[in-house]
Amino acid sequence: MQIKEFISIRQEKHLKELFEFLRFPSVSTDPKYKQGILDCANFLHNELSRLGCNKVEVLDTPGHPIVYAERILDSSFPTVLVYGHYDVQPAKVSDGWDTDPFEPVIKDDKIFARGAADDKGQVWLQLKALEYFNEFSANDLKVNLKFLYEGEEESGSENLDNFIIQNKQMLECDVVLISDTSIIANNVPSISVSKRGLASLEVEVIGPNRDVHSGIYGGVLANPIVVLSQIIAECRNANGQVTIPGFYDNVQNYSTEQRAVFKQAHDLMTSYKDLAKDMKLSKTVSELGFTGYESTSIRPTFEVNGMWGGYMDTGVKTIIPHKATAKVTMRLVENQNPQRILDLAKKHILSLDSQGCTVNVVFGDAAQAYSNSLDSNLYKAGELAMQNTFGVKPIPTLDGGSIPVGESFKRIMGKETLFLGFGLEEDNIHSPNESFGIFNFNKGIETIIEFLKIVSNKGLDIAS
């Protein structure tokens, strides 16, 4: 059977199965959905068994289980480790959903449900690609497959790194494939080739040894909240630049040609046009001299994720507070070393006038930026697969977010990841009315089949 015929004839069956998958309320951030998580993991386990995997397990972690499966055909074949996640973001009708988030419906050729695009729909299209080979084209698949489906991606993948470290041998592979990203538009396919890194720290400003009366002492004692605000203000300027000395030292400058490509991508991404309206802001911002797309991908940032100090209840309490704290994360780009950036940030913060207060800087998570080379066989395989199915060559895109799992596979196992995803920015992932286009679901099956065929032909060269 031809691939297109398979997808067309089986569509009703595929959607029926996916709907079953989507109905599990596998919300990982809320303990009351624990049963939904377990039921969903078992459902996935059964599907992987049905698809002929020779090893299928639901493996415990200190958090939610990982569903793991293997379909090893021949040790001379390349091995692709497929990663995805079966957990979803929280969702309640009262958040603004038009329909029950855990009762999928189709409207305007889109599947509406929590997890439709992130990531259940994209997990399911990977499995349907395997089903195609199983039933109609077994001899064409010369690839060993390993599947790692996580249940904690939406709650921070807290146990994934340890799982990879402890099961390095079991997970041994040539390359990693993840379908958890978006394309620019249905006629503009794209492949995400970089993710920004991350460096996090906490700044604590300790003032008087207790909350003191702001009347008696206001004027002679520094106010830790004011000092912290001044520190934060001294880390960013009005041009959207980070003012930590040395922060931009190793940031890559792109050529005029490359900048032109980024400009084109920016203009193609409809999301930037409506962003301010969608977020109820009067305008968006960006770093001086860079487009929104560049500001969220090739440029590093300094963000305060949380800040608190003093009296936070109703009414007035006239105190100079004992202390104030801010949580900071910086998004990093290629060549920025997270540890060096943390050191620079700390040095800068401690160089500012503390006005008699004690300033403590404590480092948190750090991850190097991650990127694929456009010259790698892995990227070229993905590019060719998309070109064959979409009819146009995909654009390599740079993502602002840090999907740490790509960085984890690189750091722990030394393996490259291909982010071959099929969502759209309009899919409302993490928001009410999440959706996934049926076009995208079908095109995903087709592209994954195509990709696996190309890998089958290339053999072990794929990883080089």
Added chain:
Amino acid sequence: MQIKEFISIRQEKHLKELFEFLRFPSVSTDPKYKQGILDCANFLHNELSRLGCNKVEVLDTPGHPIVYAERILDSSFPTVLVYGHYDVQPAKVSDGWDTDPFEPVIKDDKIFARGAADDKGQVWLQLKALEYFNEFSANDLKVNLKFLYEGEEESGSENLDNFIIQNKQMLECDVVLISDTSIIANNVPSISVSKRGLASLEVEVIGPNRDVHSGIYGGVLANPIVVLSQIIAECRNANGQVTIPGFYDNVQNYSTEQRAVFKQAHDLMTSYKDLAKDMKLSKTVSELGFTGYESTSIRPTFEVNGMWGGYMDTGVKTIIPHKATAKVTMRLVENQNPQRILDLAKKHILSLDSQGCTVNVVFGDAAQAYSNSLDSNLYKAGELAMQNTFGVKPIPTLDGGSIPVGESFKRIMGKETLFLGFGLEEDNIHSPNESFGIFNFNKGIETIIEFLKIVSNKGLDIAS
């Protein structure tokens, strides 16, 4: 009997009574001490009855009761409304007390107990002054007395303004007398003649309509915490000055002679010397060109009492938060109109770059600074009383705090308050090991007797 003889012979009795008063755990901020509050109010009620008041009541408020009493002798006499409070700050041995805060002890000629100086000791010396006249000098007292003893001063006097408004006629008087302040030193008597005013507001910066992913959006959306930090930083400068345009317009400039007196007062106040060490700070601060004393009295301030936004729990959450909020209070000096200051602050805050966010400024409490004229008969009576008992003329001092009750009596009833207090800065009010010198207690009785004699001689001229 001479006054000094009365004080000396009765000292043991006076302290025994005061100890009984101090043993009530009348903590107003914690509901579990409600019985301690009620028992203390009844104790005070009984004492006022014993002292011959012709109307003594424990009056309910929505919070803790007010103990009210009148001792009206003749309608042609001036009426002095005496204010004090019988509630105290919280205190536990584990906070660092050397002895039980509610079991008074005498050490180094000081009474150690919660409330010793603030304000039970000073309430009791007022009552002992009345006792002196009752027993030994009835004909010399040509003053009507009204007593208003509050049970919520330490929890913000939430119901006092309404009580005054509703009982304006009952409280009708010529002047108000409060003993709840300090003198510079036992050989440097002083009278507090001004309290700073207050203007409070809340600033809310609303960014994206929900918490969003700082990787995907970091670089194109303003961060409300950063915007708020920049706003706060734009309200103060490195010289300790407030940078709101027009903020200092009506702030009084003092003559070289006056500044010399303030300098003298600053140098006499030992508290400034050890302040940094006491508060575990590397240094104190002050407004450029002003001493610590001036910075906390004749200069206005801008303080953030509380600030919060985003993720405030353990670990890292990579969000650009939906919003951030800060609670601000400004201490004001004479001639600064609180409403005008609030308007100026709002105008300034709204003029700053919100980077696409919505900035809301909501006004809270406001109170005009309060001060006595040094030429008033009331101040002169207090000055003379102290000069007669301490042997030196008291220094008029300016206080940083806003005891709103003085402003309330002025605003609601049009009456001046004399702050005739006898504590010392070293008394540790609001802190562990609160104390009150026996010298100060006795000198307080003597000075209040003296003051009432002077008022008796001046008659109704006292208020002019």
